[in-house]
Amino acid sequence: MKPSSATAQANPNIAFIKYWGNRDNALRLPVNGSISMNLDGLFTRTTVSFNSAKTDSLTINSTPVTGKGLERVSYILDIVRKMADINERAEVTSENNFPAGAGIASSAAAFAALAVAASKAAGLNLSEPELSVLARRGSGSASRSIPAGFVEWQMGKDEADSYAFSIAPAAHWNLADCVAIVNASHKKTGSTEGHAIAGTSPLQEARVADAPRRIEICRNAILNKDFEAFANIIEHDSDMMHSVMMTSKPPLMYWQAATLEIFHQVREWRASGLPVGYTVDAGANVHVLCLGEYKAEVEKRLREIPGVSNVLVAGVGGAAKVV
Numbered sequence: 049m050k051p052s053s054a055t056a057q058a059n060p061n062i063a064f065i066k067y068w069g070n071r072d073n074a075l076r077l078p079v080n081g082s083i084s085m086n087l088d089g090l091f092t093r094t095t096v097s098f099n100s101a102k103t104d105s106l107t108i109n110s111t112p113v114t115g116k117g118l119e120r121v122s123y124i125l126d127i128v129r130k131m132a133d134i135n136e137r138a139e140v141t142s143e144n145n146f147p148a149g150a151g152i153a154s155s156a157a158a159f160a161a162l163a164v165a166a167s168k169a170a171g172l173n174l175s176e177p178e179l180s181v182l183a184r185r186g187s188g189s190a191s192r193s194i195p196a197g198f199v200e201w202q203m204g205k206d207e208a209d210s211y212a213f214s215i216a217p218a219a220h221w222n223l224a225d226c227v228a229i230v231n232a233s234h235k236k237t238g239s240t241e242g243h244a245i246a247g248t249s250p251l252q253e254a255r256v257a258d259a260p261r262r263i264e265i266c267r268n269a270i271l272n273k274d275f276e277a278f279a280n281i282i283e284h285d286s287d288m289m290h291s292v293m294m295t296s297k298p299p300l301m302y303w304q305a306a307t308l309e310i311f312h313q314v315r316e317w318r319a320s321g322l323p324v325g326y327t328v329d330a331g332a333n334v335h336v337l338c339l340g341e342y343k344a345e346v347e348k349r350l351r352e353i354p355g356v357s358n359v360l361v362a363g364v365g366g367a368a369k370v371v
Contacts, residue, residue, distance in 0.1 A: 053097035054168035058160035058193045058368035059086040060146065060153035062225055062335045064282045064327060065259065065266050066289040067188050067201065069246030076188040077210050079246075080259035081203045083266050084192045086365030087225055088218070090146045092157035093371065096125075096165040098136035107141045108148070124162055124186045132170035140166075146360060147232040153193070153329060155239065159186030160193035160368040168370050179368070180211035188243070196367035198270050200263070218364040221273050222340035228350045229358040230306040231332040237300055239330045248297040255288045275339060279318060279325025282337065286327040293330070302332050306355025310334040313353060322346070 061084040069079040104122045106113040125138050140162065148154035163183040167174045174182065176195060184191035191211055192199045197218035204210030246252050262285050269278035293300040307328065314326045314336055324338045324346055338346045340363060347359045 052169050052171065053095060054165045055093065055095040055371050056161045056164035056168065056368060057091050057093045057371045058157045058164065058190075059088060059362075059365035060090050060092070060157040061086045061189065061192045061199065061365075062153065062327065062337075063189065063192070063329060064270075064278075065263050065285050066329075068243065068289045068292060069252060069256065070188070070243050071203075073244055075207050075210075076184050076243075077207065078188055078201070078203050079252075079256045081263050082189075082192065082201045083215070083263060083270070084189070084199050084201070085223065085225070086193060086197060086199065086218070086367075087153075087362035088365035089362050090157070090360065090365075092142060092144050092154070092161045094140065094142040094158065094161035094165045096162065096169045097139045098134065098169055099139055101137045101139065104137050105139050109143050120159075120186055121162060124159065124182065125166055127182065127185060128166045128170050128172065131167075132172050134170055138166065138169070147229065148234065153189055155187035156189040156193045159183045159190035162186060163190070163194070164368045164370060176367075177211040177213070180213075181208065183368075184210065184212075187239075189239075194368045197364055200267065214367075215267060216270055218366050221270060221364070223364055224338055224340045224343035224346070225362045226336045226338065226343060226346045226350055227360040227362070228306075228310055228334045228336060228353070228356045229360065230304055230310075230334070230355050232357065235302065235331050242293060242296075242300055242330055245296045245298070245300075246292055249292040249295040251288075251295050252292045255292055258288075275323045275325075279323070279337070282325050282327045283315075290328065300330075302328070302330060304332045304355070306353065307332050307334055309353055309355065310336065310350070313349070317346075317349065 195214040198216040201212035
């Protein structure tokens with residue numbers, strides 16, 4: 049083939065029913081299904097250019113990346129090269145407009161954008177499920193950043209059918225995610241390491257066994273636009289995942305003082321009539337979900353909480369796409 053180039057953009061997503069733990073770490077096959085929402089306005093934009101260089105190269109936000117970061121990218125490029133029957137190395141340049149490694153699913157957006165750009169540059173024409181499977185190989189949650197809007201990732205029976213699909217379009221429900229940033233620095237223990245030790249917690253088995261029930265409640269809450277049911281189940285699921293993290297060996301404690309303060313405030317606000325609910329990914333930052341018409345009020349209140357350095361506000365995002 050002639051060396052070619054493509055650019056793609058993908059949103060991070062926030063999981064409402066969490067993915068935590070793999071039944072196959074190499075293939076990133078999850079121990080349970082999950083549900084998420086893409087975050088509009090937050091994005092990773094990635095360009096993949098196949099060329100005659102001797103090695104792959106990676107630049108993120110104008111900084112060259114080597115070591116593990118480059119290895120994870122080359123792993124996906126190798127899969128694409130095999131599928132397309134090509135040998136060219138690739139130059140990969142990527143940029144985020146939100147903090148990376150801070151519990152805002154930067155790897156989800158990154159590997160979704162990489163999957164779309166690399167496959168397009170290699171001349172492949174992959175279906176949405178195939179793109180979701182490819183993205184999953186780089187980061188499990190990246191499978192959910194491929195389809196649009198509200199997304200469910202089925203655990204599947206094997207490698208080919210563990211992919212994500214849209215359960216409702218972005219326009220279905222006007223939700224907003226007000227992300228309270230309490231720590232924008234890169235976390236010490238990443239999600240990949242966390243997934244690997246999830247099974248050491250005595251609570252993980254119960255969390256996984258109950259997942260289908262929580263998925264059904266969450267899916268129905270989204271489809272029926274039932275905010276009260278939605279807020280209750282996302283908080284419950286988030287607390288369960290962090291309970292597993294805290295009781296793993298070694299224990300993972302992502303929460304900070306401000307994280308806990310936000311939990312208390314959000315529950316008080318909801319009790320007094322404001323439609324809000326919280327969820328936290330692998331990090332200290334808190335995603336506060338609300339009905340879209342209340343986002344300015346929620347952002348204002350979050351900014352007044354000591355320890356909150358910034359608030360990012362996102363609506364429901366679309367699918368990963370070539371740009």
